[in-house]
Amino acid sequence: MATLDSLGGGSGSLAPQLRRRHRRNRGMTYLLTLLMAGIGALLIWILSYVAIKGVKAINWGFITDTPPGNPDAAGGGFYNGIIGTFEIVGIATLIALPLGIGCAVYLNQYATGRIAGVLRLVTDVMLGIPTIVTGAFVYALWVVEFGFSGFAGALALALVMVPLIVRATEEMLRLVPGDLKEASLALGVTQSRTIVSVLLPTARAGIITGVMLAVARAMGETAPLLLTALGNDLFVETNPGQRMSTLSLQIFGSATGGFVNAQNRAWAGALLLIAIVLTLTIMARLIARKSAVRR
Amino acid sequence: MSAASHRAETRKAQALHQQRLRFADTAFRWLVAGSATVVLVAFVATAFFLVRKSWPALSHYGVLSFIDSSRWTPSTAVATVSHPNPYGVLQFVYGTVLTSVIAMLLAVPVAVGLALYITDIAPQQLRRPLAYVVDLFAAVPSVVYGFWGIFALLPVLHPIADNLSSWLGGIPVIGGVFAGPFFGPSYFAAGIVLAIMVLPIVTAICREVFAVAPVSEKEAALALGATRWEMLRMSVLKRSTAGIFGASLLGLGRAFGETIAVTMLIGNSVLSITTSIFGQGATMPSVIANEFTEATEPFHLQSLFVVGTLLLIITLIVNVLGKLVVSRISETIA
Numbered sequence: 001m002a003t004l005d006s007l008g009g010g011s012g013s014l015a016p017q018l019r020r021r022h023r024r025n026r027g028m029t030y031l032l033t034l035l036m037a038g039i040g041a042l043l044i045w046i047l048s049y050v051a052i053k054g055v056k057a058i059n060w061g062f063i064t065d066t067p068p069g070n071p072d073a074a075g076g077g078f079y080n081g082i083i084g085t086f087e088i089v090g091i092a093t094l095i096a097l098p099l100g101i102g103c104a105v106y107l108n109q110y111a112t113g114r115i116a117g118v119l120r121l122v123t124d125v126m127l128g129i130p131t132i133v134t135g136a137f138v139y140a141l142w143v144v145e146f147g148f149s150g151f152a153g154a155l156a157l158a159l160v161m162v163p164l165i166v167r168a169t170e171e172m173l174r175l176v177p178g179d180l181k182e183a184s185l186a187l188g189v190t191q192s193r194t195i196v197s198v199l200l201p202t203a204r205a206g207i208i209t210g211v212m213l214a215v216a217r218a219m220g221e222t223a224p225l226l227l228t229a230l231g232n233d234l235f236v237e238t239n240p241g242q243r244m245s246t247l248s249l250q251i252f253g254s255a256t257g258g259f260v261n262a263q264n265r266a267w268a269g270a271l272l273l274i275a276i277v278l279t280l281t282i283m284a285r286l287i288a289r290k291s292a293v294r295r
Numbered sequence: 296m297s298a299a300s301h302r303a304e305t306r307k308a309q310a311l312h313q314q315r316l317r318f319a320d321t322a323f324r325w326l327v328a329g330s331a332t333v334v335l336v337a338f339v340a341t342a343f344f345l346v347r348k349s350w351p352a353l354s355h356y357g358v359l360s361f362i363d364s365s366r367w368t369p370s371t372a373v374a375t376v377s378h379p380n381p382y383g384v385l386q387f388v389y390g391t392v393l394t395s396v397i398a399m400l401l402a403v404p405v406a407v408g409l410a411l412y413i414t415d416i417a418p419q420q421l422r423r424p425l426a427y428v429v430d431l432f433a434a435v436p437s438v439v440y441g442f443w444g445i446f447a448l449l450p451v452l453h454p455i456a457d458n459l460s461s462w463l464g465g466i467p468v469i470g471g472v473f474a475g476p477f478f479g480p481s482y483f484a485a486g487i488v489l490a491i492m493v494l495p496i497v498t499a500i501c502r503e504v505f506a507v508a509p510v511s512e513k514e515a516a517l518a519l520g521a522t523r524w525e526m527l528r529m530s531v532l533k534r535s536t537a538g539i540f541g542a543s544l545l546g547l548g549r550a551f552g553e554t555i556a557v558t559m560l561i562g563n564s565v566l567s568i569t570t571s572i573f574g575q576g577a578t579m580p581s582v583i584a585n586e587f588t589e590a591t592e593p594f595h596l597q598s599l600f601v602v603g604t605l606l607l608i609i610t611l612i613v614n615v616l617g618k619l620v621v622s623r624i625s626e627t628i629a
Contacts, residue, residue, distance in 0.1 A: 025522035032412040039409060040428055042491070049447045050439060102330030110324060111331070119331055121615075122338045128545075128614030129341065129607065130552025132580045136587070136603045140344040159341075162334055190316050192323030220436025223554035223580065227587050248438050248555075255442045256559060270439045281434040285427060 047274070054271020057264040063272075067233045067250070072259040078269045080236045081250040085273075087238065088150050088229060088246055089218050092157035097211060099158070100165025105195055107166070108173040126163040134159045135224030143228060150237070150244035153229030157221060161214040168210020172203035172291075205291035212284035216277045222248040247273045345604045352597035356380040361601055365389070367565040367582070374593035382598035384605065386568045390482065390576040391606075394557060395550035397486025397572060402494050403543050409494075410501035411527055426502065433495035441559030444488040449479045449560075456483060456573055474571040480562035483572040488556050493546040500545060504538030504624055505531050538624045544617030551610050554580035579606040 062077035107119050138156040146152070176199050184194040200207070225231075231249040232242070247269050254266035353361075355377050364383025372381045413425050460475035477483070508531045516526040562575025563585055569576055577585070579602050590596040 021522050021525065025524040028524040028527075029416060032408050032416055035405060035408045036412045036417070036425060039405070039494070043428060043431060045447070046435060046440075046443055046491075049443055053446075099330045099333055102327040103334045106327035106331040110327065119335065121618075122335055124618060125611060125614060126334070126338055128548045128552070128610055130554065130580055130610055132552065132554040132583050133345065133603050133607045133610075134341065136348075136583065136600060137341040137344050139587075140348045140600070141340065159337060162337070166334070190320045192320045193316075195323070216434060220434075220438070222436070222438045223584055226584055230588065248436060251438050251442060252555060252559075255438070255445070266442060270442055273436055274439055277434050277436060278431070281431070 050267070050270050050274055053267035054269075054274075056267070058268040058271060062265065062268045066236060067254070067262075067265060071254065071257055071262040074261045074264075076265065078245075078247055078250045078265060078272075080233065081245045081247045081269065082272070083236060083238060084150060084229070084232075084244040084246040085219060085248070087240060088153045088225070088244060089157060089215060091151065091154035091240060092161060092218055093211070093215055095154065095158035096161035096165055096214065100162045100211075100214075101169050101200075101207065103162070104166045104169035104173060105200075108170050109191070109195055109199075123163045123166045126159075127167065130223075131156075131160050131221055132223040132227070135227035138224065139227045146241075148228065148230035148243040150229050150240035150242065153225045153244065153246070154240065156224035156228045157218040160221060160224065161218050164214040164217060165207075165211055168213070169203070169207050172206030172210070173199055175206070176202045205287050209284040209288040209291070212280050212287070216280040216284070219280070220248060220273065220277050222246075222252050225249050226252075342607065345600055345607060349597055349600035349604050352382065352594040352601050355594055356382065361598070361605075362388070365568045367577075369586070369590070369592040369595045369598075372592045372594055382594065382601070384579070384598075384602055386565065387577055387579045387582050387602060388605070388609075389568050390561065391551055391578040391580070391609075393482050393572065393576070394486045394489055394561065394578060395547055397483065398489035398493055398550045399543055399547055401487065401490035402497055402546060403539070405490075406494055406497035406501050406542070406546075407532075407539060409498045410505055411531070413498075414502050414505045415527055415531065416523070426499075429498045430495050432491060437492070437553065437555040438559075440488050440492055441556035444484060444556060444560045445480075448488065449484060452484055452487065453477060453479070456481075460571075460573060471570045472572055475573055477573040478562075478575070480560055480575055481573045482561065482569075482576055485557045485561040485578075486572070488560055489550045489553055492553060492556065493549050496549055497542045497546040500542035500621060501535075501539060504535050504542065504621070507624065508534060535624075537620055541617050541620030541624065544613055544620060548610050548614040548617060551613060552580060552606065554584050557581050558584045579603075579609075 059077075061075055062079075063082060064079055065075070065077040066080045067078065068074075068076040103119070103123065107116060107123070111119055135156050138152050138159070142152045142155055143149070180198055180202060181194055184198045185191065189197070225246055225248065229246060229249065230243040231245040231253065233245055233250065233253070237244045251266045251269045251273065254262040254269070257263075357377070357380070360378075360380035361382060361384050363385070364380055365385040366381070366383045367386065368381045409429055413422055413429070417425055456477035457475065460473045460477065463473040464470050464475060512530040512534075513526055516530045517523075521529065557578050558581040561577060561581055563577050563581060564575040565577045565582060583599050583602055583606075586595070587599055590599055
């Protein structure tokens with residue numbers, strides 16, 4: 001403790017203070033470790049609660065039948081909602097994917113100065129628009145003219161996905177080393193060819209990750225679909241021009257109705273939805289780790 | 296064929312090829328510029344259509360009459376009467392702000408703690424996985440949070456709320472905030488689920504803010520004999536207050552717009568402002584979700600669009616502010 005003594009004061013006065021500081025340090029470390037453990041436990045609580053309730057309720061009929069006409073009746077399933085979710089999210093992806101990637105390429109490769117600033121701000125701000133507002137917009141734009149439909153739902157979900165895809169793609173394009181682009185241009189390759197054959201493939205894994213996360217996000221959305229796809233539990237609807245149900249809409253409807261059997265179907269639906277979304281999310285992470293360019 | 300004409304042929308073919316390439320280049324450029332334009336137009340159209348659909352109600356009742364009242368009674372609306380406005384929205388603004396403030400009060404300290412732990416305290420090889428764990432909260436769909444909240448969270452909150460209201464309910468002034476009884480669905484319950492839902496975004500931004508704290512300052516603090524906690528306080532937390540504030544704003548923007556989980560947990564009472572956090576209410580998104588497809592009274596649907604427009608304006612302001620604050624810390628964040 002020679003160095004401490006030389007700092008002034010005897011070891012008798014410094015050592016207790018030092019001990020206090022170390023105790024405080026240890027205390028905070030324990031506290032934050034505990035906090036992290038608590039949050040991990042919370043996640044496990046949420047996931048396991050849904051899993052346990054869902055496993056009890058799920059059966060083969062759940063994915064092959066539509067809900068019974070009487071919500072209090074047992075049996076039946078969310079087959080129409082499962083179809084609806086995949087169809088609506090599929091159409092939304094078809095719309096959002098080219099738009100999002102095109103917008104990101106323009107932002108990253110062509111836009112300059114003020115236009116770039118405005119576009120970047122707009123895509124960022126779009127991320128923050130509440131999805132229910134997006135739903136209300138699509139209602140005013142589309143549903144007023146053509147009625148509630150799966151396609152209207154897909155439009156709303158596409159609007160939710162586009163800013164996510166733009167953000168992810170642009171971030172990845174920014175990470176592609178400038179040398180690659182310059183080398184390609186120096187060989188006489190045109191700019192569009194360079195983008196399509198050099199930049200986008202290099203950033204591919206990151207873009208796929210971003211798109212998968214956007215798809216996962218769209219699968220879980222409920223609010224905008226309430227105002228656009230509306231839901232339809234009477235029969236299996238595959239025509240996107242008609243009102244359609246989705247898993248999320250059916251969970252919402254069945255969970256809040258107050259019928260035990262409907263709630264059981266909703267638990268099974270929640271388990272299925274969470275399983276799909278988590279699988280997509282985790283797969284997206286795994287792909288990101290294999291990426292050529294990484295954050 | 297002579298050598299000269301052959302050369303001319305080649306030159307012509309090359310020129311044609313060049314022309315085609317240039318055309319493809321220009322076409323591609325227009326294509327991507329077009330998609331950027333569509334995105335811009337979609338944004339402008341969102342604002343335009345919301346205002347347009349709410350315009351009939353706004354011009355019938357007057358803009359100010361909406362934020363002047365906290366009674367939402369569509370059944371009393373009469374198409375020919377414009378006063379008093381049956382569509383007061385103040386209680387929805389109140390509900391939105393109250394639930395979001397409860398959420399931020401809970402989520403921000405936890406997020407800061409988690410971010411510190413993940414960036415500076417956790418063992419090196421655990422940092423990435425732990426960050427993923429927190430991110431997973433963002434993957435759980437809103438409707439599942441609401442469902443879980445009703446059945447798993449409410450029974451747990453019950454004794455907590457009862458204790459809070461019996462301890463704090465008697466204190467003057469703040470007592471009213473904790474006045475019971477607690478029935479389950481409430482601002483409090485919605486706020487807690489919102490806290491869980493905004494946790495991943497606030498934690499992620501805080502992590503990035505803490506990560507740009509200069510290593511040299513951290514090392515300097517340690518070299519001067521600071522303990523790790525002192526180093527974190529002096530070199531990381533102190534210079535990150537603006538970043539934490541920005542992260543909170545971006546979290547707040549999320550909380551304002553969150554719909555389904557809140558709708559399932561807030562009780563959906565649209566008639567007045569309830570002071571107690573254990574009371575039932577409604578938020579701007581929840582009233583839209585609840586009444587939109589059943590809006591049959593005069594100016595009912597248009598008034599819901601007024602709520603939507605107000606929600607859009609408020610979230611845009613909060614998000615842009617948050618963005619500005621955070622982007623001043625570092626260009627790459629958020």
